[in-house]
Amino acid sequence: MILEILEYPDPRLRTIAKPVDEVTDDIRKLIDDMFETMYDAPGIGLAATQVNVHKQIIVMDLSEDKSEPRVFINPEVEVLDGDYEAMQEGCLSVPGFYEDVERIEHCRIRARDRNGEPFEIEAQGLLAVCIQHEMDHLNGKLFVDYLSALKRNRIKKKLEKLHRKSA
Numbered sequence: 001m002i003l004e005i006l007e008y009p010d011p012r013l014r015t016i017a018k019p020v021d022e023v024t025d026d027i028r029k030l031i032d033d034m035f036e037t038m039y040d041a042p043g044i045g046l047a048a049t050q051v052n053v054h055k056q057i058i059v060m061d062l063s064e065d066k067s068e069p070r071v072f073i074n075p076e077v078e079v080l081d082g083d084y085e086a087m088q089e090g091c092l093s094v095p096g097f098y099e100d101v102e103r104i105e106h107c108r109i110r111a112r113d114r115n116g117e118p119f120e121i122e123a124q125g126l127l128a129v130c131i132q133h134e135m136d137h138l139n140g141k142l143f144v145d146y147l148s149a150l151k152r153n154r155i156k157k158k159l160e161k162l163h164r165k166s167a
Contacts, residue, residue, distance in 0.1 A: 003037045003051040007163065008094045008142055009156050017049050017056045017138040019074045023116035027057070031071055031114050034059045039066055043092045045130045047137035050093050058111075058134040062126055072111040075135055080106045080122065087129045089143045097155050101146045103132045 006013050020027060030053060038046040038059055048057040058072040085105040090098045107128050110120045123131055133143060144152045 001033045001036065002040050003033050005037065005041065005046075005050050005092050006052055008091075008144060008159055010093075012052055013049060013093055013137070013142060014140040015049060015054045016140045017047070017054045019056050020112070023073060023112065023114065027055075027073075028114055030055075031057065031059060035061070035069055038092070041092050045134045046092060047134045049137045049140070056138050058131070058138070060130055060134065062130065071114040072109065072131065072134075073113070073116070075109055075111040075131065075138075077104075077132065077135060078108040078110070079104050080108055085125075085129070087126070089129065089133055091133070091143050093137075094142060094144055094155060094159070097144075097158075099143065099147055099151065101129075101133075101143050103129050107132070 030048065034046050034048065034051060034057070037051060044062050045058065045060040048055050056074045058075060060070045060072070061068050083105045084102040086100045086102045088098050089101045105128060106122070106124050108120060108122050109131055110118065112118050136142065144155055
């Protein structure tokens with residue numbers, strides 16, 4: 001099922017997600033729906049916050065042929081070195097806008113998979129950027145928060161105008 005993706009400046013995007021206590025069939029159904037929504041959008045990552053579910057769940061697939069689906073439940077990031085990398089980011093909740101954002105280049109992620117099993121991976125490059133971007137969503141933060149107030153307001157006004165036209 002395709003879910004509605006909230007768009008900036010919707011205040012529900014600022015909600016802080018709660019940890020998942022138990023991975024149930026309902027959680028696995030939500031994960032499946034999030035993948036379907038992300039692939040349909042199309043995007044490479046989606047946090048549950050973006051579909052108005054405030055649980056710590058992220059889905060991601062960085063492959064071009066949709067062959068590497070990844071699920072991160074209750075993710076935690078550990079910085080492995082202090083180097084930052086600037087990469088152009090976009091967001092399904094801020095459609096049509098792309099800006100450079102600096103993020104930690106190398107990190108370790110601890111999370112649970114779709115079966116609730118714990119796992120740990122090291123991430124660099126796009127994977128590291130994407131996981132940090134999606135984890136920001138779980139904390140009620142958007143990539144536009146890294147931009148100047150001027151740029152953020154410009155994007156906000158353009159999206160508000162688009163939302164008024166489509167209402």
